[in-house]
Amino acid sequence: MTSEARPQQGDVDSDCVDRTLLQQIAEHRDRRALQRLYDAYAPRITGFLRRMTSDEGLIEEAFNDVMLNVWNKAHQFKGQSKASSWIFSIAYRVCLRMVKRQKFRVGVVEMFGRERAETETAPTNPVDTSDLIATALEKLSAAHRLVIELSYFRDFSTEEIAQIIGCPQNTVKTRMFHARKQIRSFVEQQEQRAQAT
Amino acid sequence: MKQITHSHPLEHDVPDYLNDRLSAAARSEFEKALETDAELRDIVDFERKIKKTVRATAQDPVRAPRFASLERRLEQTSARSWAPGGTWLLPTAAAVALAVLVGINLDFSGGDDPYITLTDQPVSYEQPMIRIVTFGPLPEQQLDAILAEHQLRVVERYPSVNSIDLEPIDRSALPAIIEALANDDRVRFAQKVTESP
Numbered sequence: 001m002t003s004e005a006r007p008q009q010g011d012v013d014s015d016c017v018d019r020t021l022l023q024q025i026a027e028h029r030d031r032r033a034l035q036r037l038y039d040a041y042a043p044r045i046t047g048f049l050r051r052m053t054s055d056e057g058l059i060e061e062a063f064n065d066v067m068l069n070v071w072n073k074a075h076q077f078k079g080q081s082k083a084s085s086w087i088f089s090i091a092y093r094v095c096l097r098m099v100k101r102q103k104f105r106v107g108v109v110e111m112f113g114r115e116r117a118e119t120e121t122a123p124t125n126p127v128d129t130s131d132l133i134a135t136a137l138e139k140l141s142a143a144h145r146l147v148i149e150l151s152y153f154r155d156f157s158t159e160e161i162a163q164i165i166g167c168p169q170n171t172v173k174t175r176m177f178h179a180r181k182q183i184r185s186f187v188e189q190q191e192q193r194a195q196a197t
Numbered sequence: 198m199k200q201i202t203h204s205h206p207l208e209h210d211v212p213d214y215l216n217d218r219l220s221a222a223a224r225s226e227f228e229k230a231l232e233t234d235a236e237l238r239d240i241v242d243f244e245r246k247i248k249k250t251v252r253a254t255a256q257d258p259v260r261a262p263r264f265a266s267l268e269r270r271l272e273q274t275s276a277r278s279w280a281p282g283g284t285w286l287l288p289t290a291a292a293v294a295l296a297v298l299v300g301i302n303l304d305f306s307g308g309d310d311p312y313i314t315l316t317d318q319p320v321s322y323e324q325p326m327i328r329i330v331t332f333g334p335l336p337e338q339q340l341d342a343i344l345a346e347h348q349l350r351v352v353e354r355y356p357s358v359n360s361i362d363l364e365p366i367d368r369s370a371l372p373a374i375i376e377a378l379a380n381d382d383r384v385r386f387a388q389k390v391t392e393s394p
Binding site for chain 2 (some may be wrong): 048051156
């Protein structure tokens, strides 16, 4: 069975607006167009970034990185994908970079014996499946976690995620499969452990 | 929960099914299979729990990013690119000297991306720099004092980690400056680095 992406309602209209704004940035270096994109994408992209870190300073810095790239590279958007997929492909790379930076920050904090970063704390005594799944999600690698987030937090189709990540659809499917398998395996282990005690 | 140890042939379509992104024909075929296939139903149920958890753990934004902060960065990057003594001076001088030496014609049309952003891969510095980490955001006045005191200039700032990469004007003084900065009350940590984080 093939998973042809079915456009969602409102996608076509907003994509048309976004394409026009990108064109205005590319051709006229129009800052008002950039601001419109900034405001439109701030909740969606910071929400996505917030899934990977709770450091608000880092989130704002990373979101500004995304929009700075949009400003600098708008002329490279060829219209082969939806504008949102193109912008999220930048956000995806920024997000991977942000995860590395978060590790750098944690390293600095640890070096001085201060408190550990908030993101490292796992829920204590997880009891139900949702808690276990939430813990399992945090244990996934960034590459696996991001496909889950793009799919279930932002509702992108497999085809769109492949465009965002810049890989074949089968790679997305494989990453989803392994992520799901790891989550399931973690949940089953914890449930068995709970039953045994 | 039933243990599943192998991949189901329709498993890869589950995310697009749950996101309502399958075509009408694919969806109908998937639902037909769902009616008769208990294993597929189990996979869909578990995947639905993952989706629900992802949605449920989404955090509300603490603060919305401000366009003004991006505008400041736009101004800084364009100013830095052209300021006297800015980052363009040394590479340009080196390029011109090389062109004179080998007698080639330079193409001054410029590259696609004149800006350095945090999303780039770690940048290898041509010569070692000094990275300082401060106890908190460093007031501009204090930074200016440090720069003047040790004859340094800013290469890159990483505000989210209270870190700044600095270049000594007199390179031979690098070890002495690092030692002095390490003992400076305003600085938490100073080290020699060869690339951006």
